[in-house]
Amino acid sequence: MTDIQQVVPVPRETAGRFRAYGPRHLDMLARRARLGDADTLAIRAVATVLPFRTNSYVVDELIDWDAAPDDPIYRLVFPQPDMLPRQDVDLMAGLLSEGAPQPRIRAAAHEIRMRLNPHPAGQLVLNAPILDGSSLLGLQHKYPETVLFFPKQGQTCHAYCAYCFRWAQFVDEPDLKMATDHIDTLVAYLRRHREVTSVLITGGDPMIMSAAVLRRYIEPLLDPSLDHLESIRIGTKSLGYWPQRYVTDPDADDTLRLFGEVTLAGRTLAVMAHYSHPRELDPPAAADAIRRIRDTGAVIRTQAPLIRSINDEPATWMSLWRSQVRAGMVPYYMFVERDTGPQDYFAVPLARAHEIFRDAYAGVSGLCRSVRGPSMSATPGKVCVDGVADIAGIRVFVLRMLQARDPALVGRPFFARFDPCAKWLTDLVPAFADRFPFDPAVPAVPCIPAASYESAPSDLSGLWNPGELAPAS
Numbered sequence: 250m251t252d253i254q255q256v257v258p259v260p261r262e263t264a265g266r267f268r269a270y271g272p273r274h275l276d277m278l279a280r281r282a283r284l285g286d287a288d289t290l291a292i293r294a295v296a297t298v299l300p301f302r303t304n305s306y307v308v309d310e311l312i313d314w315d316a317a318p319d320d321p322i323y324r325l326v327f328p329q330p331d332m333l334p335r336q337d338v339d340l341m342a343g344l345l346s347e348g349a350p351q352p353r354i355r356a357a358a359h360e361i362r363m364r365l366n367p368h369p370a371g372q373l374v375l376n377a378p379i380l381d382g383s384s385l386l387g388l389q390h391k392y393p394e395t396v397l398f399f400p401k402q403g404q405t406c407h408a409y410c411a412y413c414f415r416w417a418q419f420v421d422e423p424d425l426k427m428a429t430d431h432i433d434t435l436v437a438y439l440r441r442h443r444e445v446t447s448v449l450i451t452g453g454d455p456m457i458m459s460a461a462v463l464r465r466y467i468e469p470l471l472d473p474s475l476d477h478l479e480s481i482r483i484g485t486k487s488l489g490y491w492p493q494r495y496v497t498d499p500d501a502d503d504t505l506r507l508f509g510e511v512t513l514a515g516r517t518l519a520v521m522a523h524y525s526h527p528r529e530l531d532p533p534a535a536a537d538a539i540r541r542i543r544d545t546g547a548v549i550r551t552q553a554p555l556i557r558s559i560n561d562e563p564a565t566w567m568s569l570w571r572s573q574v575r576a577g578m579v580p581y582y583m584f585v586e587r588d589t590g591p592q593d594y595f596a597v598p599l600a601r602a603h604e605i606f607r608d609a610y611a612g613v614s615g616l617c618r619s620v621r622g623p624s625m626s627a628t629p630g631k632v633c634v635d636g637v638a639d640i641a642g643i644r645v646f647v648l649r650m651l652q653a654r655d656p657a658l659v660g661r662p663f664f665a666r667f668d669p670c671a672k673w674l675t676d677l678v679p680a681f682a683d684r685f686p687f688d689p690a691v692p693a694v695p696c697i698p699a700a701s702y703e704s705a706p707s708d709l710s711g712l713w714n715p716g717e718l719a720p721a722s
């Protein structure tokens with residue numbers, strides 16, 4: 250910062266102005282990261298397939314440009330030249346440099362996306378609840394006590410994480426979106442489902458919505474007829490990407506008033522804050538936002554996936570959890586990167602993920618140990634890797650379900666053969682049993698017409714759990 254900036258403070262009303270950067274700013278930003286022409290073209294090619302968006306705060310206050318392109322916050326939001334398979338990047342780069350027409354670029358990008366498992370864990374089909382015979386778009390009811398709600402206006406974010414598992418919602422693919430603006434439908438559904446104690450409003454980022462729109466969604470949930478609701482959660486990365494949302498934005502105060510009303514109505518408002526790296530807690534605006542939210546009576550719980558090259562060191566997680574507890578937040582989940590989009594690029598093997606978790610966990614106080622993980626949000630539920638053990642001479646992963654479609658399975662340990670390369674539940678094979686607890690008791694016999702038996706795959710074990718197999722269900 251120069252002397253003049255210290256003497257003349259930036260006026261409040263321009264200091265906090267949100268400015269988004271998208272694909273058309275990539276050339277300019279790549280120059281700032283000192284990328285060469287080939288890498289710049291490659292990241293532009295990746296950005297035709299995967300979403301890219303960042304903003305003035307991330308660019309000016311979070312990224313350490315001297316360390317770019319290796320800087321973890323730079324890597325958090327910017328596409329990388331090798332994030333997609335080489336031939337896909339080359340194809341898109343070729344189309345860009347020959348100035349191919351937009352429809353051709355779009356068609357090629359679409360074709361690549363369809364190979365990236367856009368809706369992992371059978372999100373669309375398996376979890377959409379039914380009311381009066383019709384399937385409710387924009388709701389997910391996977392675990393008895395929690396309903397996920399995707400408000401239509403909340404399906405974007407202040408910036409996009411390069412590793413986002415909801416990436417399919419941000420690209421120009423209408424069929425991949427799931428969202429609703431029918432709060433009445435949610436209320437009607439909740440009236441009939443007294444087992445639901447928690448509504449999780451998610452996105453995208455619901456905090457992209459104005460206070461007025463947010464109020465239209467939250468106020469009806471406070472109705473006394475829904476007294477079985479104990480908590481309303483908001484999943485958000487705004488505390489990391491745009492803390493001004495709670496400090497200097499024109500509707501910051503209205504937003505906090507709304508949070509306070511939830512507390513007054515006898516419910517907990519839980520802000521489920523996604524922090525990928527401790528640096529996101531450093532700027533003064535970030536600290537102000539946390540303090541102001543806590544002043545409303547809301548609780549902030551924190552979560553993030555473990556991502557190769559961004560936060561794959563125990564020291565990073567130790568620092569993250571400690572700064573969070575210092576600021577009065579509650580560490581909640583460390584996730585394993587999901588099996589979608591550029592997973593190959595960002596995934597950390599489960600064995601290494603557990604080591605990172607354990608080494609970090611061992612070095613923090615009990616207040617930080619409210620965190621659980623590494624956890625995979627997979628089709629049958631959330632599976633936590635509790636450790637690696639040698640049992641009767643066999644090396645195994647010790648696993649446990651933190652959440653399950655079938656509540657009877659929650660909290661029961663089970664085992665998988667140790668595999669140093671396994672990155673996801675579907676890479677694992679049961680140990681001491683012929684199936685995992687969530688697999689059907691009798692393997693379903695796949696229905697294959699006699700004529701096609703010869704061409705059927707010889708290993709049918711994967712078909713025991715059809716939900717996991719369907720790539721874009």
Ligand SMILES: *Cc1c(COP(=O)(O)O)cnc(C)c1O
Pocket residue numbers: 389391392395396397449626631651652
């Ligand atoms: C994680 C998750 C929830 C919330 O689970 P909690 O254990 O209550 O935090 C709800 N629905 C889905 C689909 C989830 O992945």
Ligand code: SF4
Pocket residue numbers: 405406408409410412413414415416452453454485486523
């Ligand atoms: S903030 Fe969440 S939804 Fe938005 S891009 Fe990041 S991971 Fe995806």
